[in-house]
Amino acid sequence: MPLHTFVAYVEDKPGVLNRVASLFRRRAFNIESLTVGHTEQPGVSRMTIVVDADEMMARRIEANLYKLVNVLRVDDVTDRASVERDLALIKVAVTAANRTEVMQLADVFRARIVDVANESVIIEITGTEDKIEGMIDVLRPFGIIEMVRTGLVAMSRGAATVSPNPPLVAARLPAEEVPSANPALAMSV
């Protein structure tokens, strides 16, 4: 199934993350990644949620998120022009012989070396998930000792963002049509 990216604004209250996570668990929606952090507005947190879902399921996820009393707004930014970023810290095993090579590779990916030790370096890379996957592939032969990723954060491009009272889209049908009736099974008068 394709990935959908939602940005959800939620009230910054105890247990809200639990409510969102619990919703995805009990409705059997698959979370690919979930990040949460503060926003420009005090008392409002922002979540970026990446889910493995088809269009129909995405609409249901959106409607179910809105049902949570603490959720203020949900945007499906999947098909919208947006900036998506993931951050990774990758600890790579190096020797005196190949350290320079690793550092050059980091340079190519516009990653930064943030720690250097005798037998390892830590690389910090920010970018789309694809770019980070690409970097990991290249580093793997050297030996990845440890890695951590933040998960995706997303923001739509341009000035247009918040509509104060977002139209609820759950009632809207996805672009694909309702499957046509099977004439063999349909009965008629």
Add this chain to the structure above:
Amino acid sequence: MKRTGAQIVWECLVRQGVKTLFGYPGGAILPTYDAMLGYPIHHVLVRHEQGATHMADGYARASGKVGVAMATSGPGATNMVTGIATAMMDSSPIVCITGQVGSRAIGSDAFQETDVTGVTLPITKHNYLVTHAEDIARTLREAFYIAASGRPGPVLVDIAKDAQQSSCEFDWDAAAPRLPGYRPDLRALPEEFARAVDLINGAKRPLILAGHGVMMSGARQHVLEFAERAQIPMALTLLGLGGIPASHPLNLGMMGMHGEAWVNNAIQQADLLIACGMRFDDRVTGNVKTYALGAKKIHIEIDPSEINKNVRVDVGIVGDLRETLDELLPGVKSADHSEWLDHINEMKGDSAVRDIQSLPDTGHLYAAHVINDLWRSTEGKAIVVSDVGQHQMWEAQYYRHNDERSLITSGGLGTMGFALPAAVGAKFACPEKEVWVVAGDGGFQMTMAELATIVQENLKVNVAIINNGYLGMVRQWQEFFYEKRYAATPLVNPDFVKVAEAYGLRGMQITARSQVKAAVDEARAHPGTVIMDFRVEQEDSVFPMVPAGADLHAMIRRPKPKFDVMAETGADAGEWDLGSK
């Protein structure tokens, strides 16, 4: 004015219009109970906290107002879980208030500590943990508002003991709900209405599916006007019964697993389904892959997350049903549809006119007879609170509900033990009404401790136990699908007449059909609660039946040898019907 947190709880309940609440005291809620005596609210002491939640639920369903239950922390709160889940599944507005250990002890595994907001998170519409007296008033106002608005549901408020004990300034007006993310009043886009009107006016074989929402939204007259103007027949869900009068000529009856054959066949043959305040539960759709394939579908529903959840629809209209129909009806043209209605009547056949009372008495007592006599005796005017199982389906088939809120039953969760406590709540909501419990011998024993509550509150709630010595519905499934291996379904029961007497109530045992009507009349005339033990046919089954997951039109019909009266009357077994319509 300065108040303790405990006093604020009661100040708020009084202002919310609460007259009665159902509860059970304990350590962590004790400060609140201590403050109760100064306020004009009647507290009903239950025998188990599950009973308190079912009572609040029954109160809510009978009155349309928010029901309130109260319990202590830990076991008191966890005992409420089943009742809360029941209310959640059936969209019943209740507020549960629980005590919590002192805020500084939270997280320390203190005595009777349970993470109740965590436990009830997936089974409440919303819940709160309150640790400051200052937050109690706003939280309770929000809880009542959330419970009753939009798609109603249970809200739990867990209040730490120290928040109950400490004092603060109480200002009702300043504590107005502040819920920026809550949207109970969603409306559909105008183009959705236009598409719906086009489909309705173009339909040849339309059918209205009326659910619980008809009653909850107060849309009965709107739905009837709609159906009458466009001559559209209506099929009801279990919780929709009573929402539309059973006697209405366009009301076909109940749909689904134990719905009548002509109702399910009408759904399968329709070219347009207009779902009004129902959610296409698996018990009404059967196999969704073959459900009403020839029909376009319009779904009018207050909860957006229900649209396209179980069944894909062509038009989804989010909103309150009554308001939606207000907007929709001006576009709906008068129509005839007599061909379609005639066809449904043909499917009904003469099963619709057969009268259960005219069948000869063979000495067997069938549950259907008991329910039918109960209906005749009460003239259909009682509030019937049914439990869960075979008797629940027989009640739905043979008691004809014309009035709204006259059937109270656990539909979504299917909670055995619901009926007796829910009936107590219904009686408090409608003291002038006659209230009957119809329960099986299994379910009745799950919560029969609440008989003591009935006695303590001096209530008149009659109980009809449909006693077949089995967990009947499970036995039926074992008969049909597990080769009659009756694992753990035969019941050894107490003598229910003696049980009644032990509580100081009247007990009756009825074993023959000829005794039923007189016994029901006698129980109705008796000033106190009567427990009636109807010893019915042990291995009777509910028909028709759509096996779980089967196609809706693939019903198991009433078999020939099931009722020996048929040999005598020569009735056609395939279509033989105990006159449910």
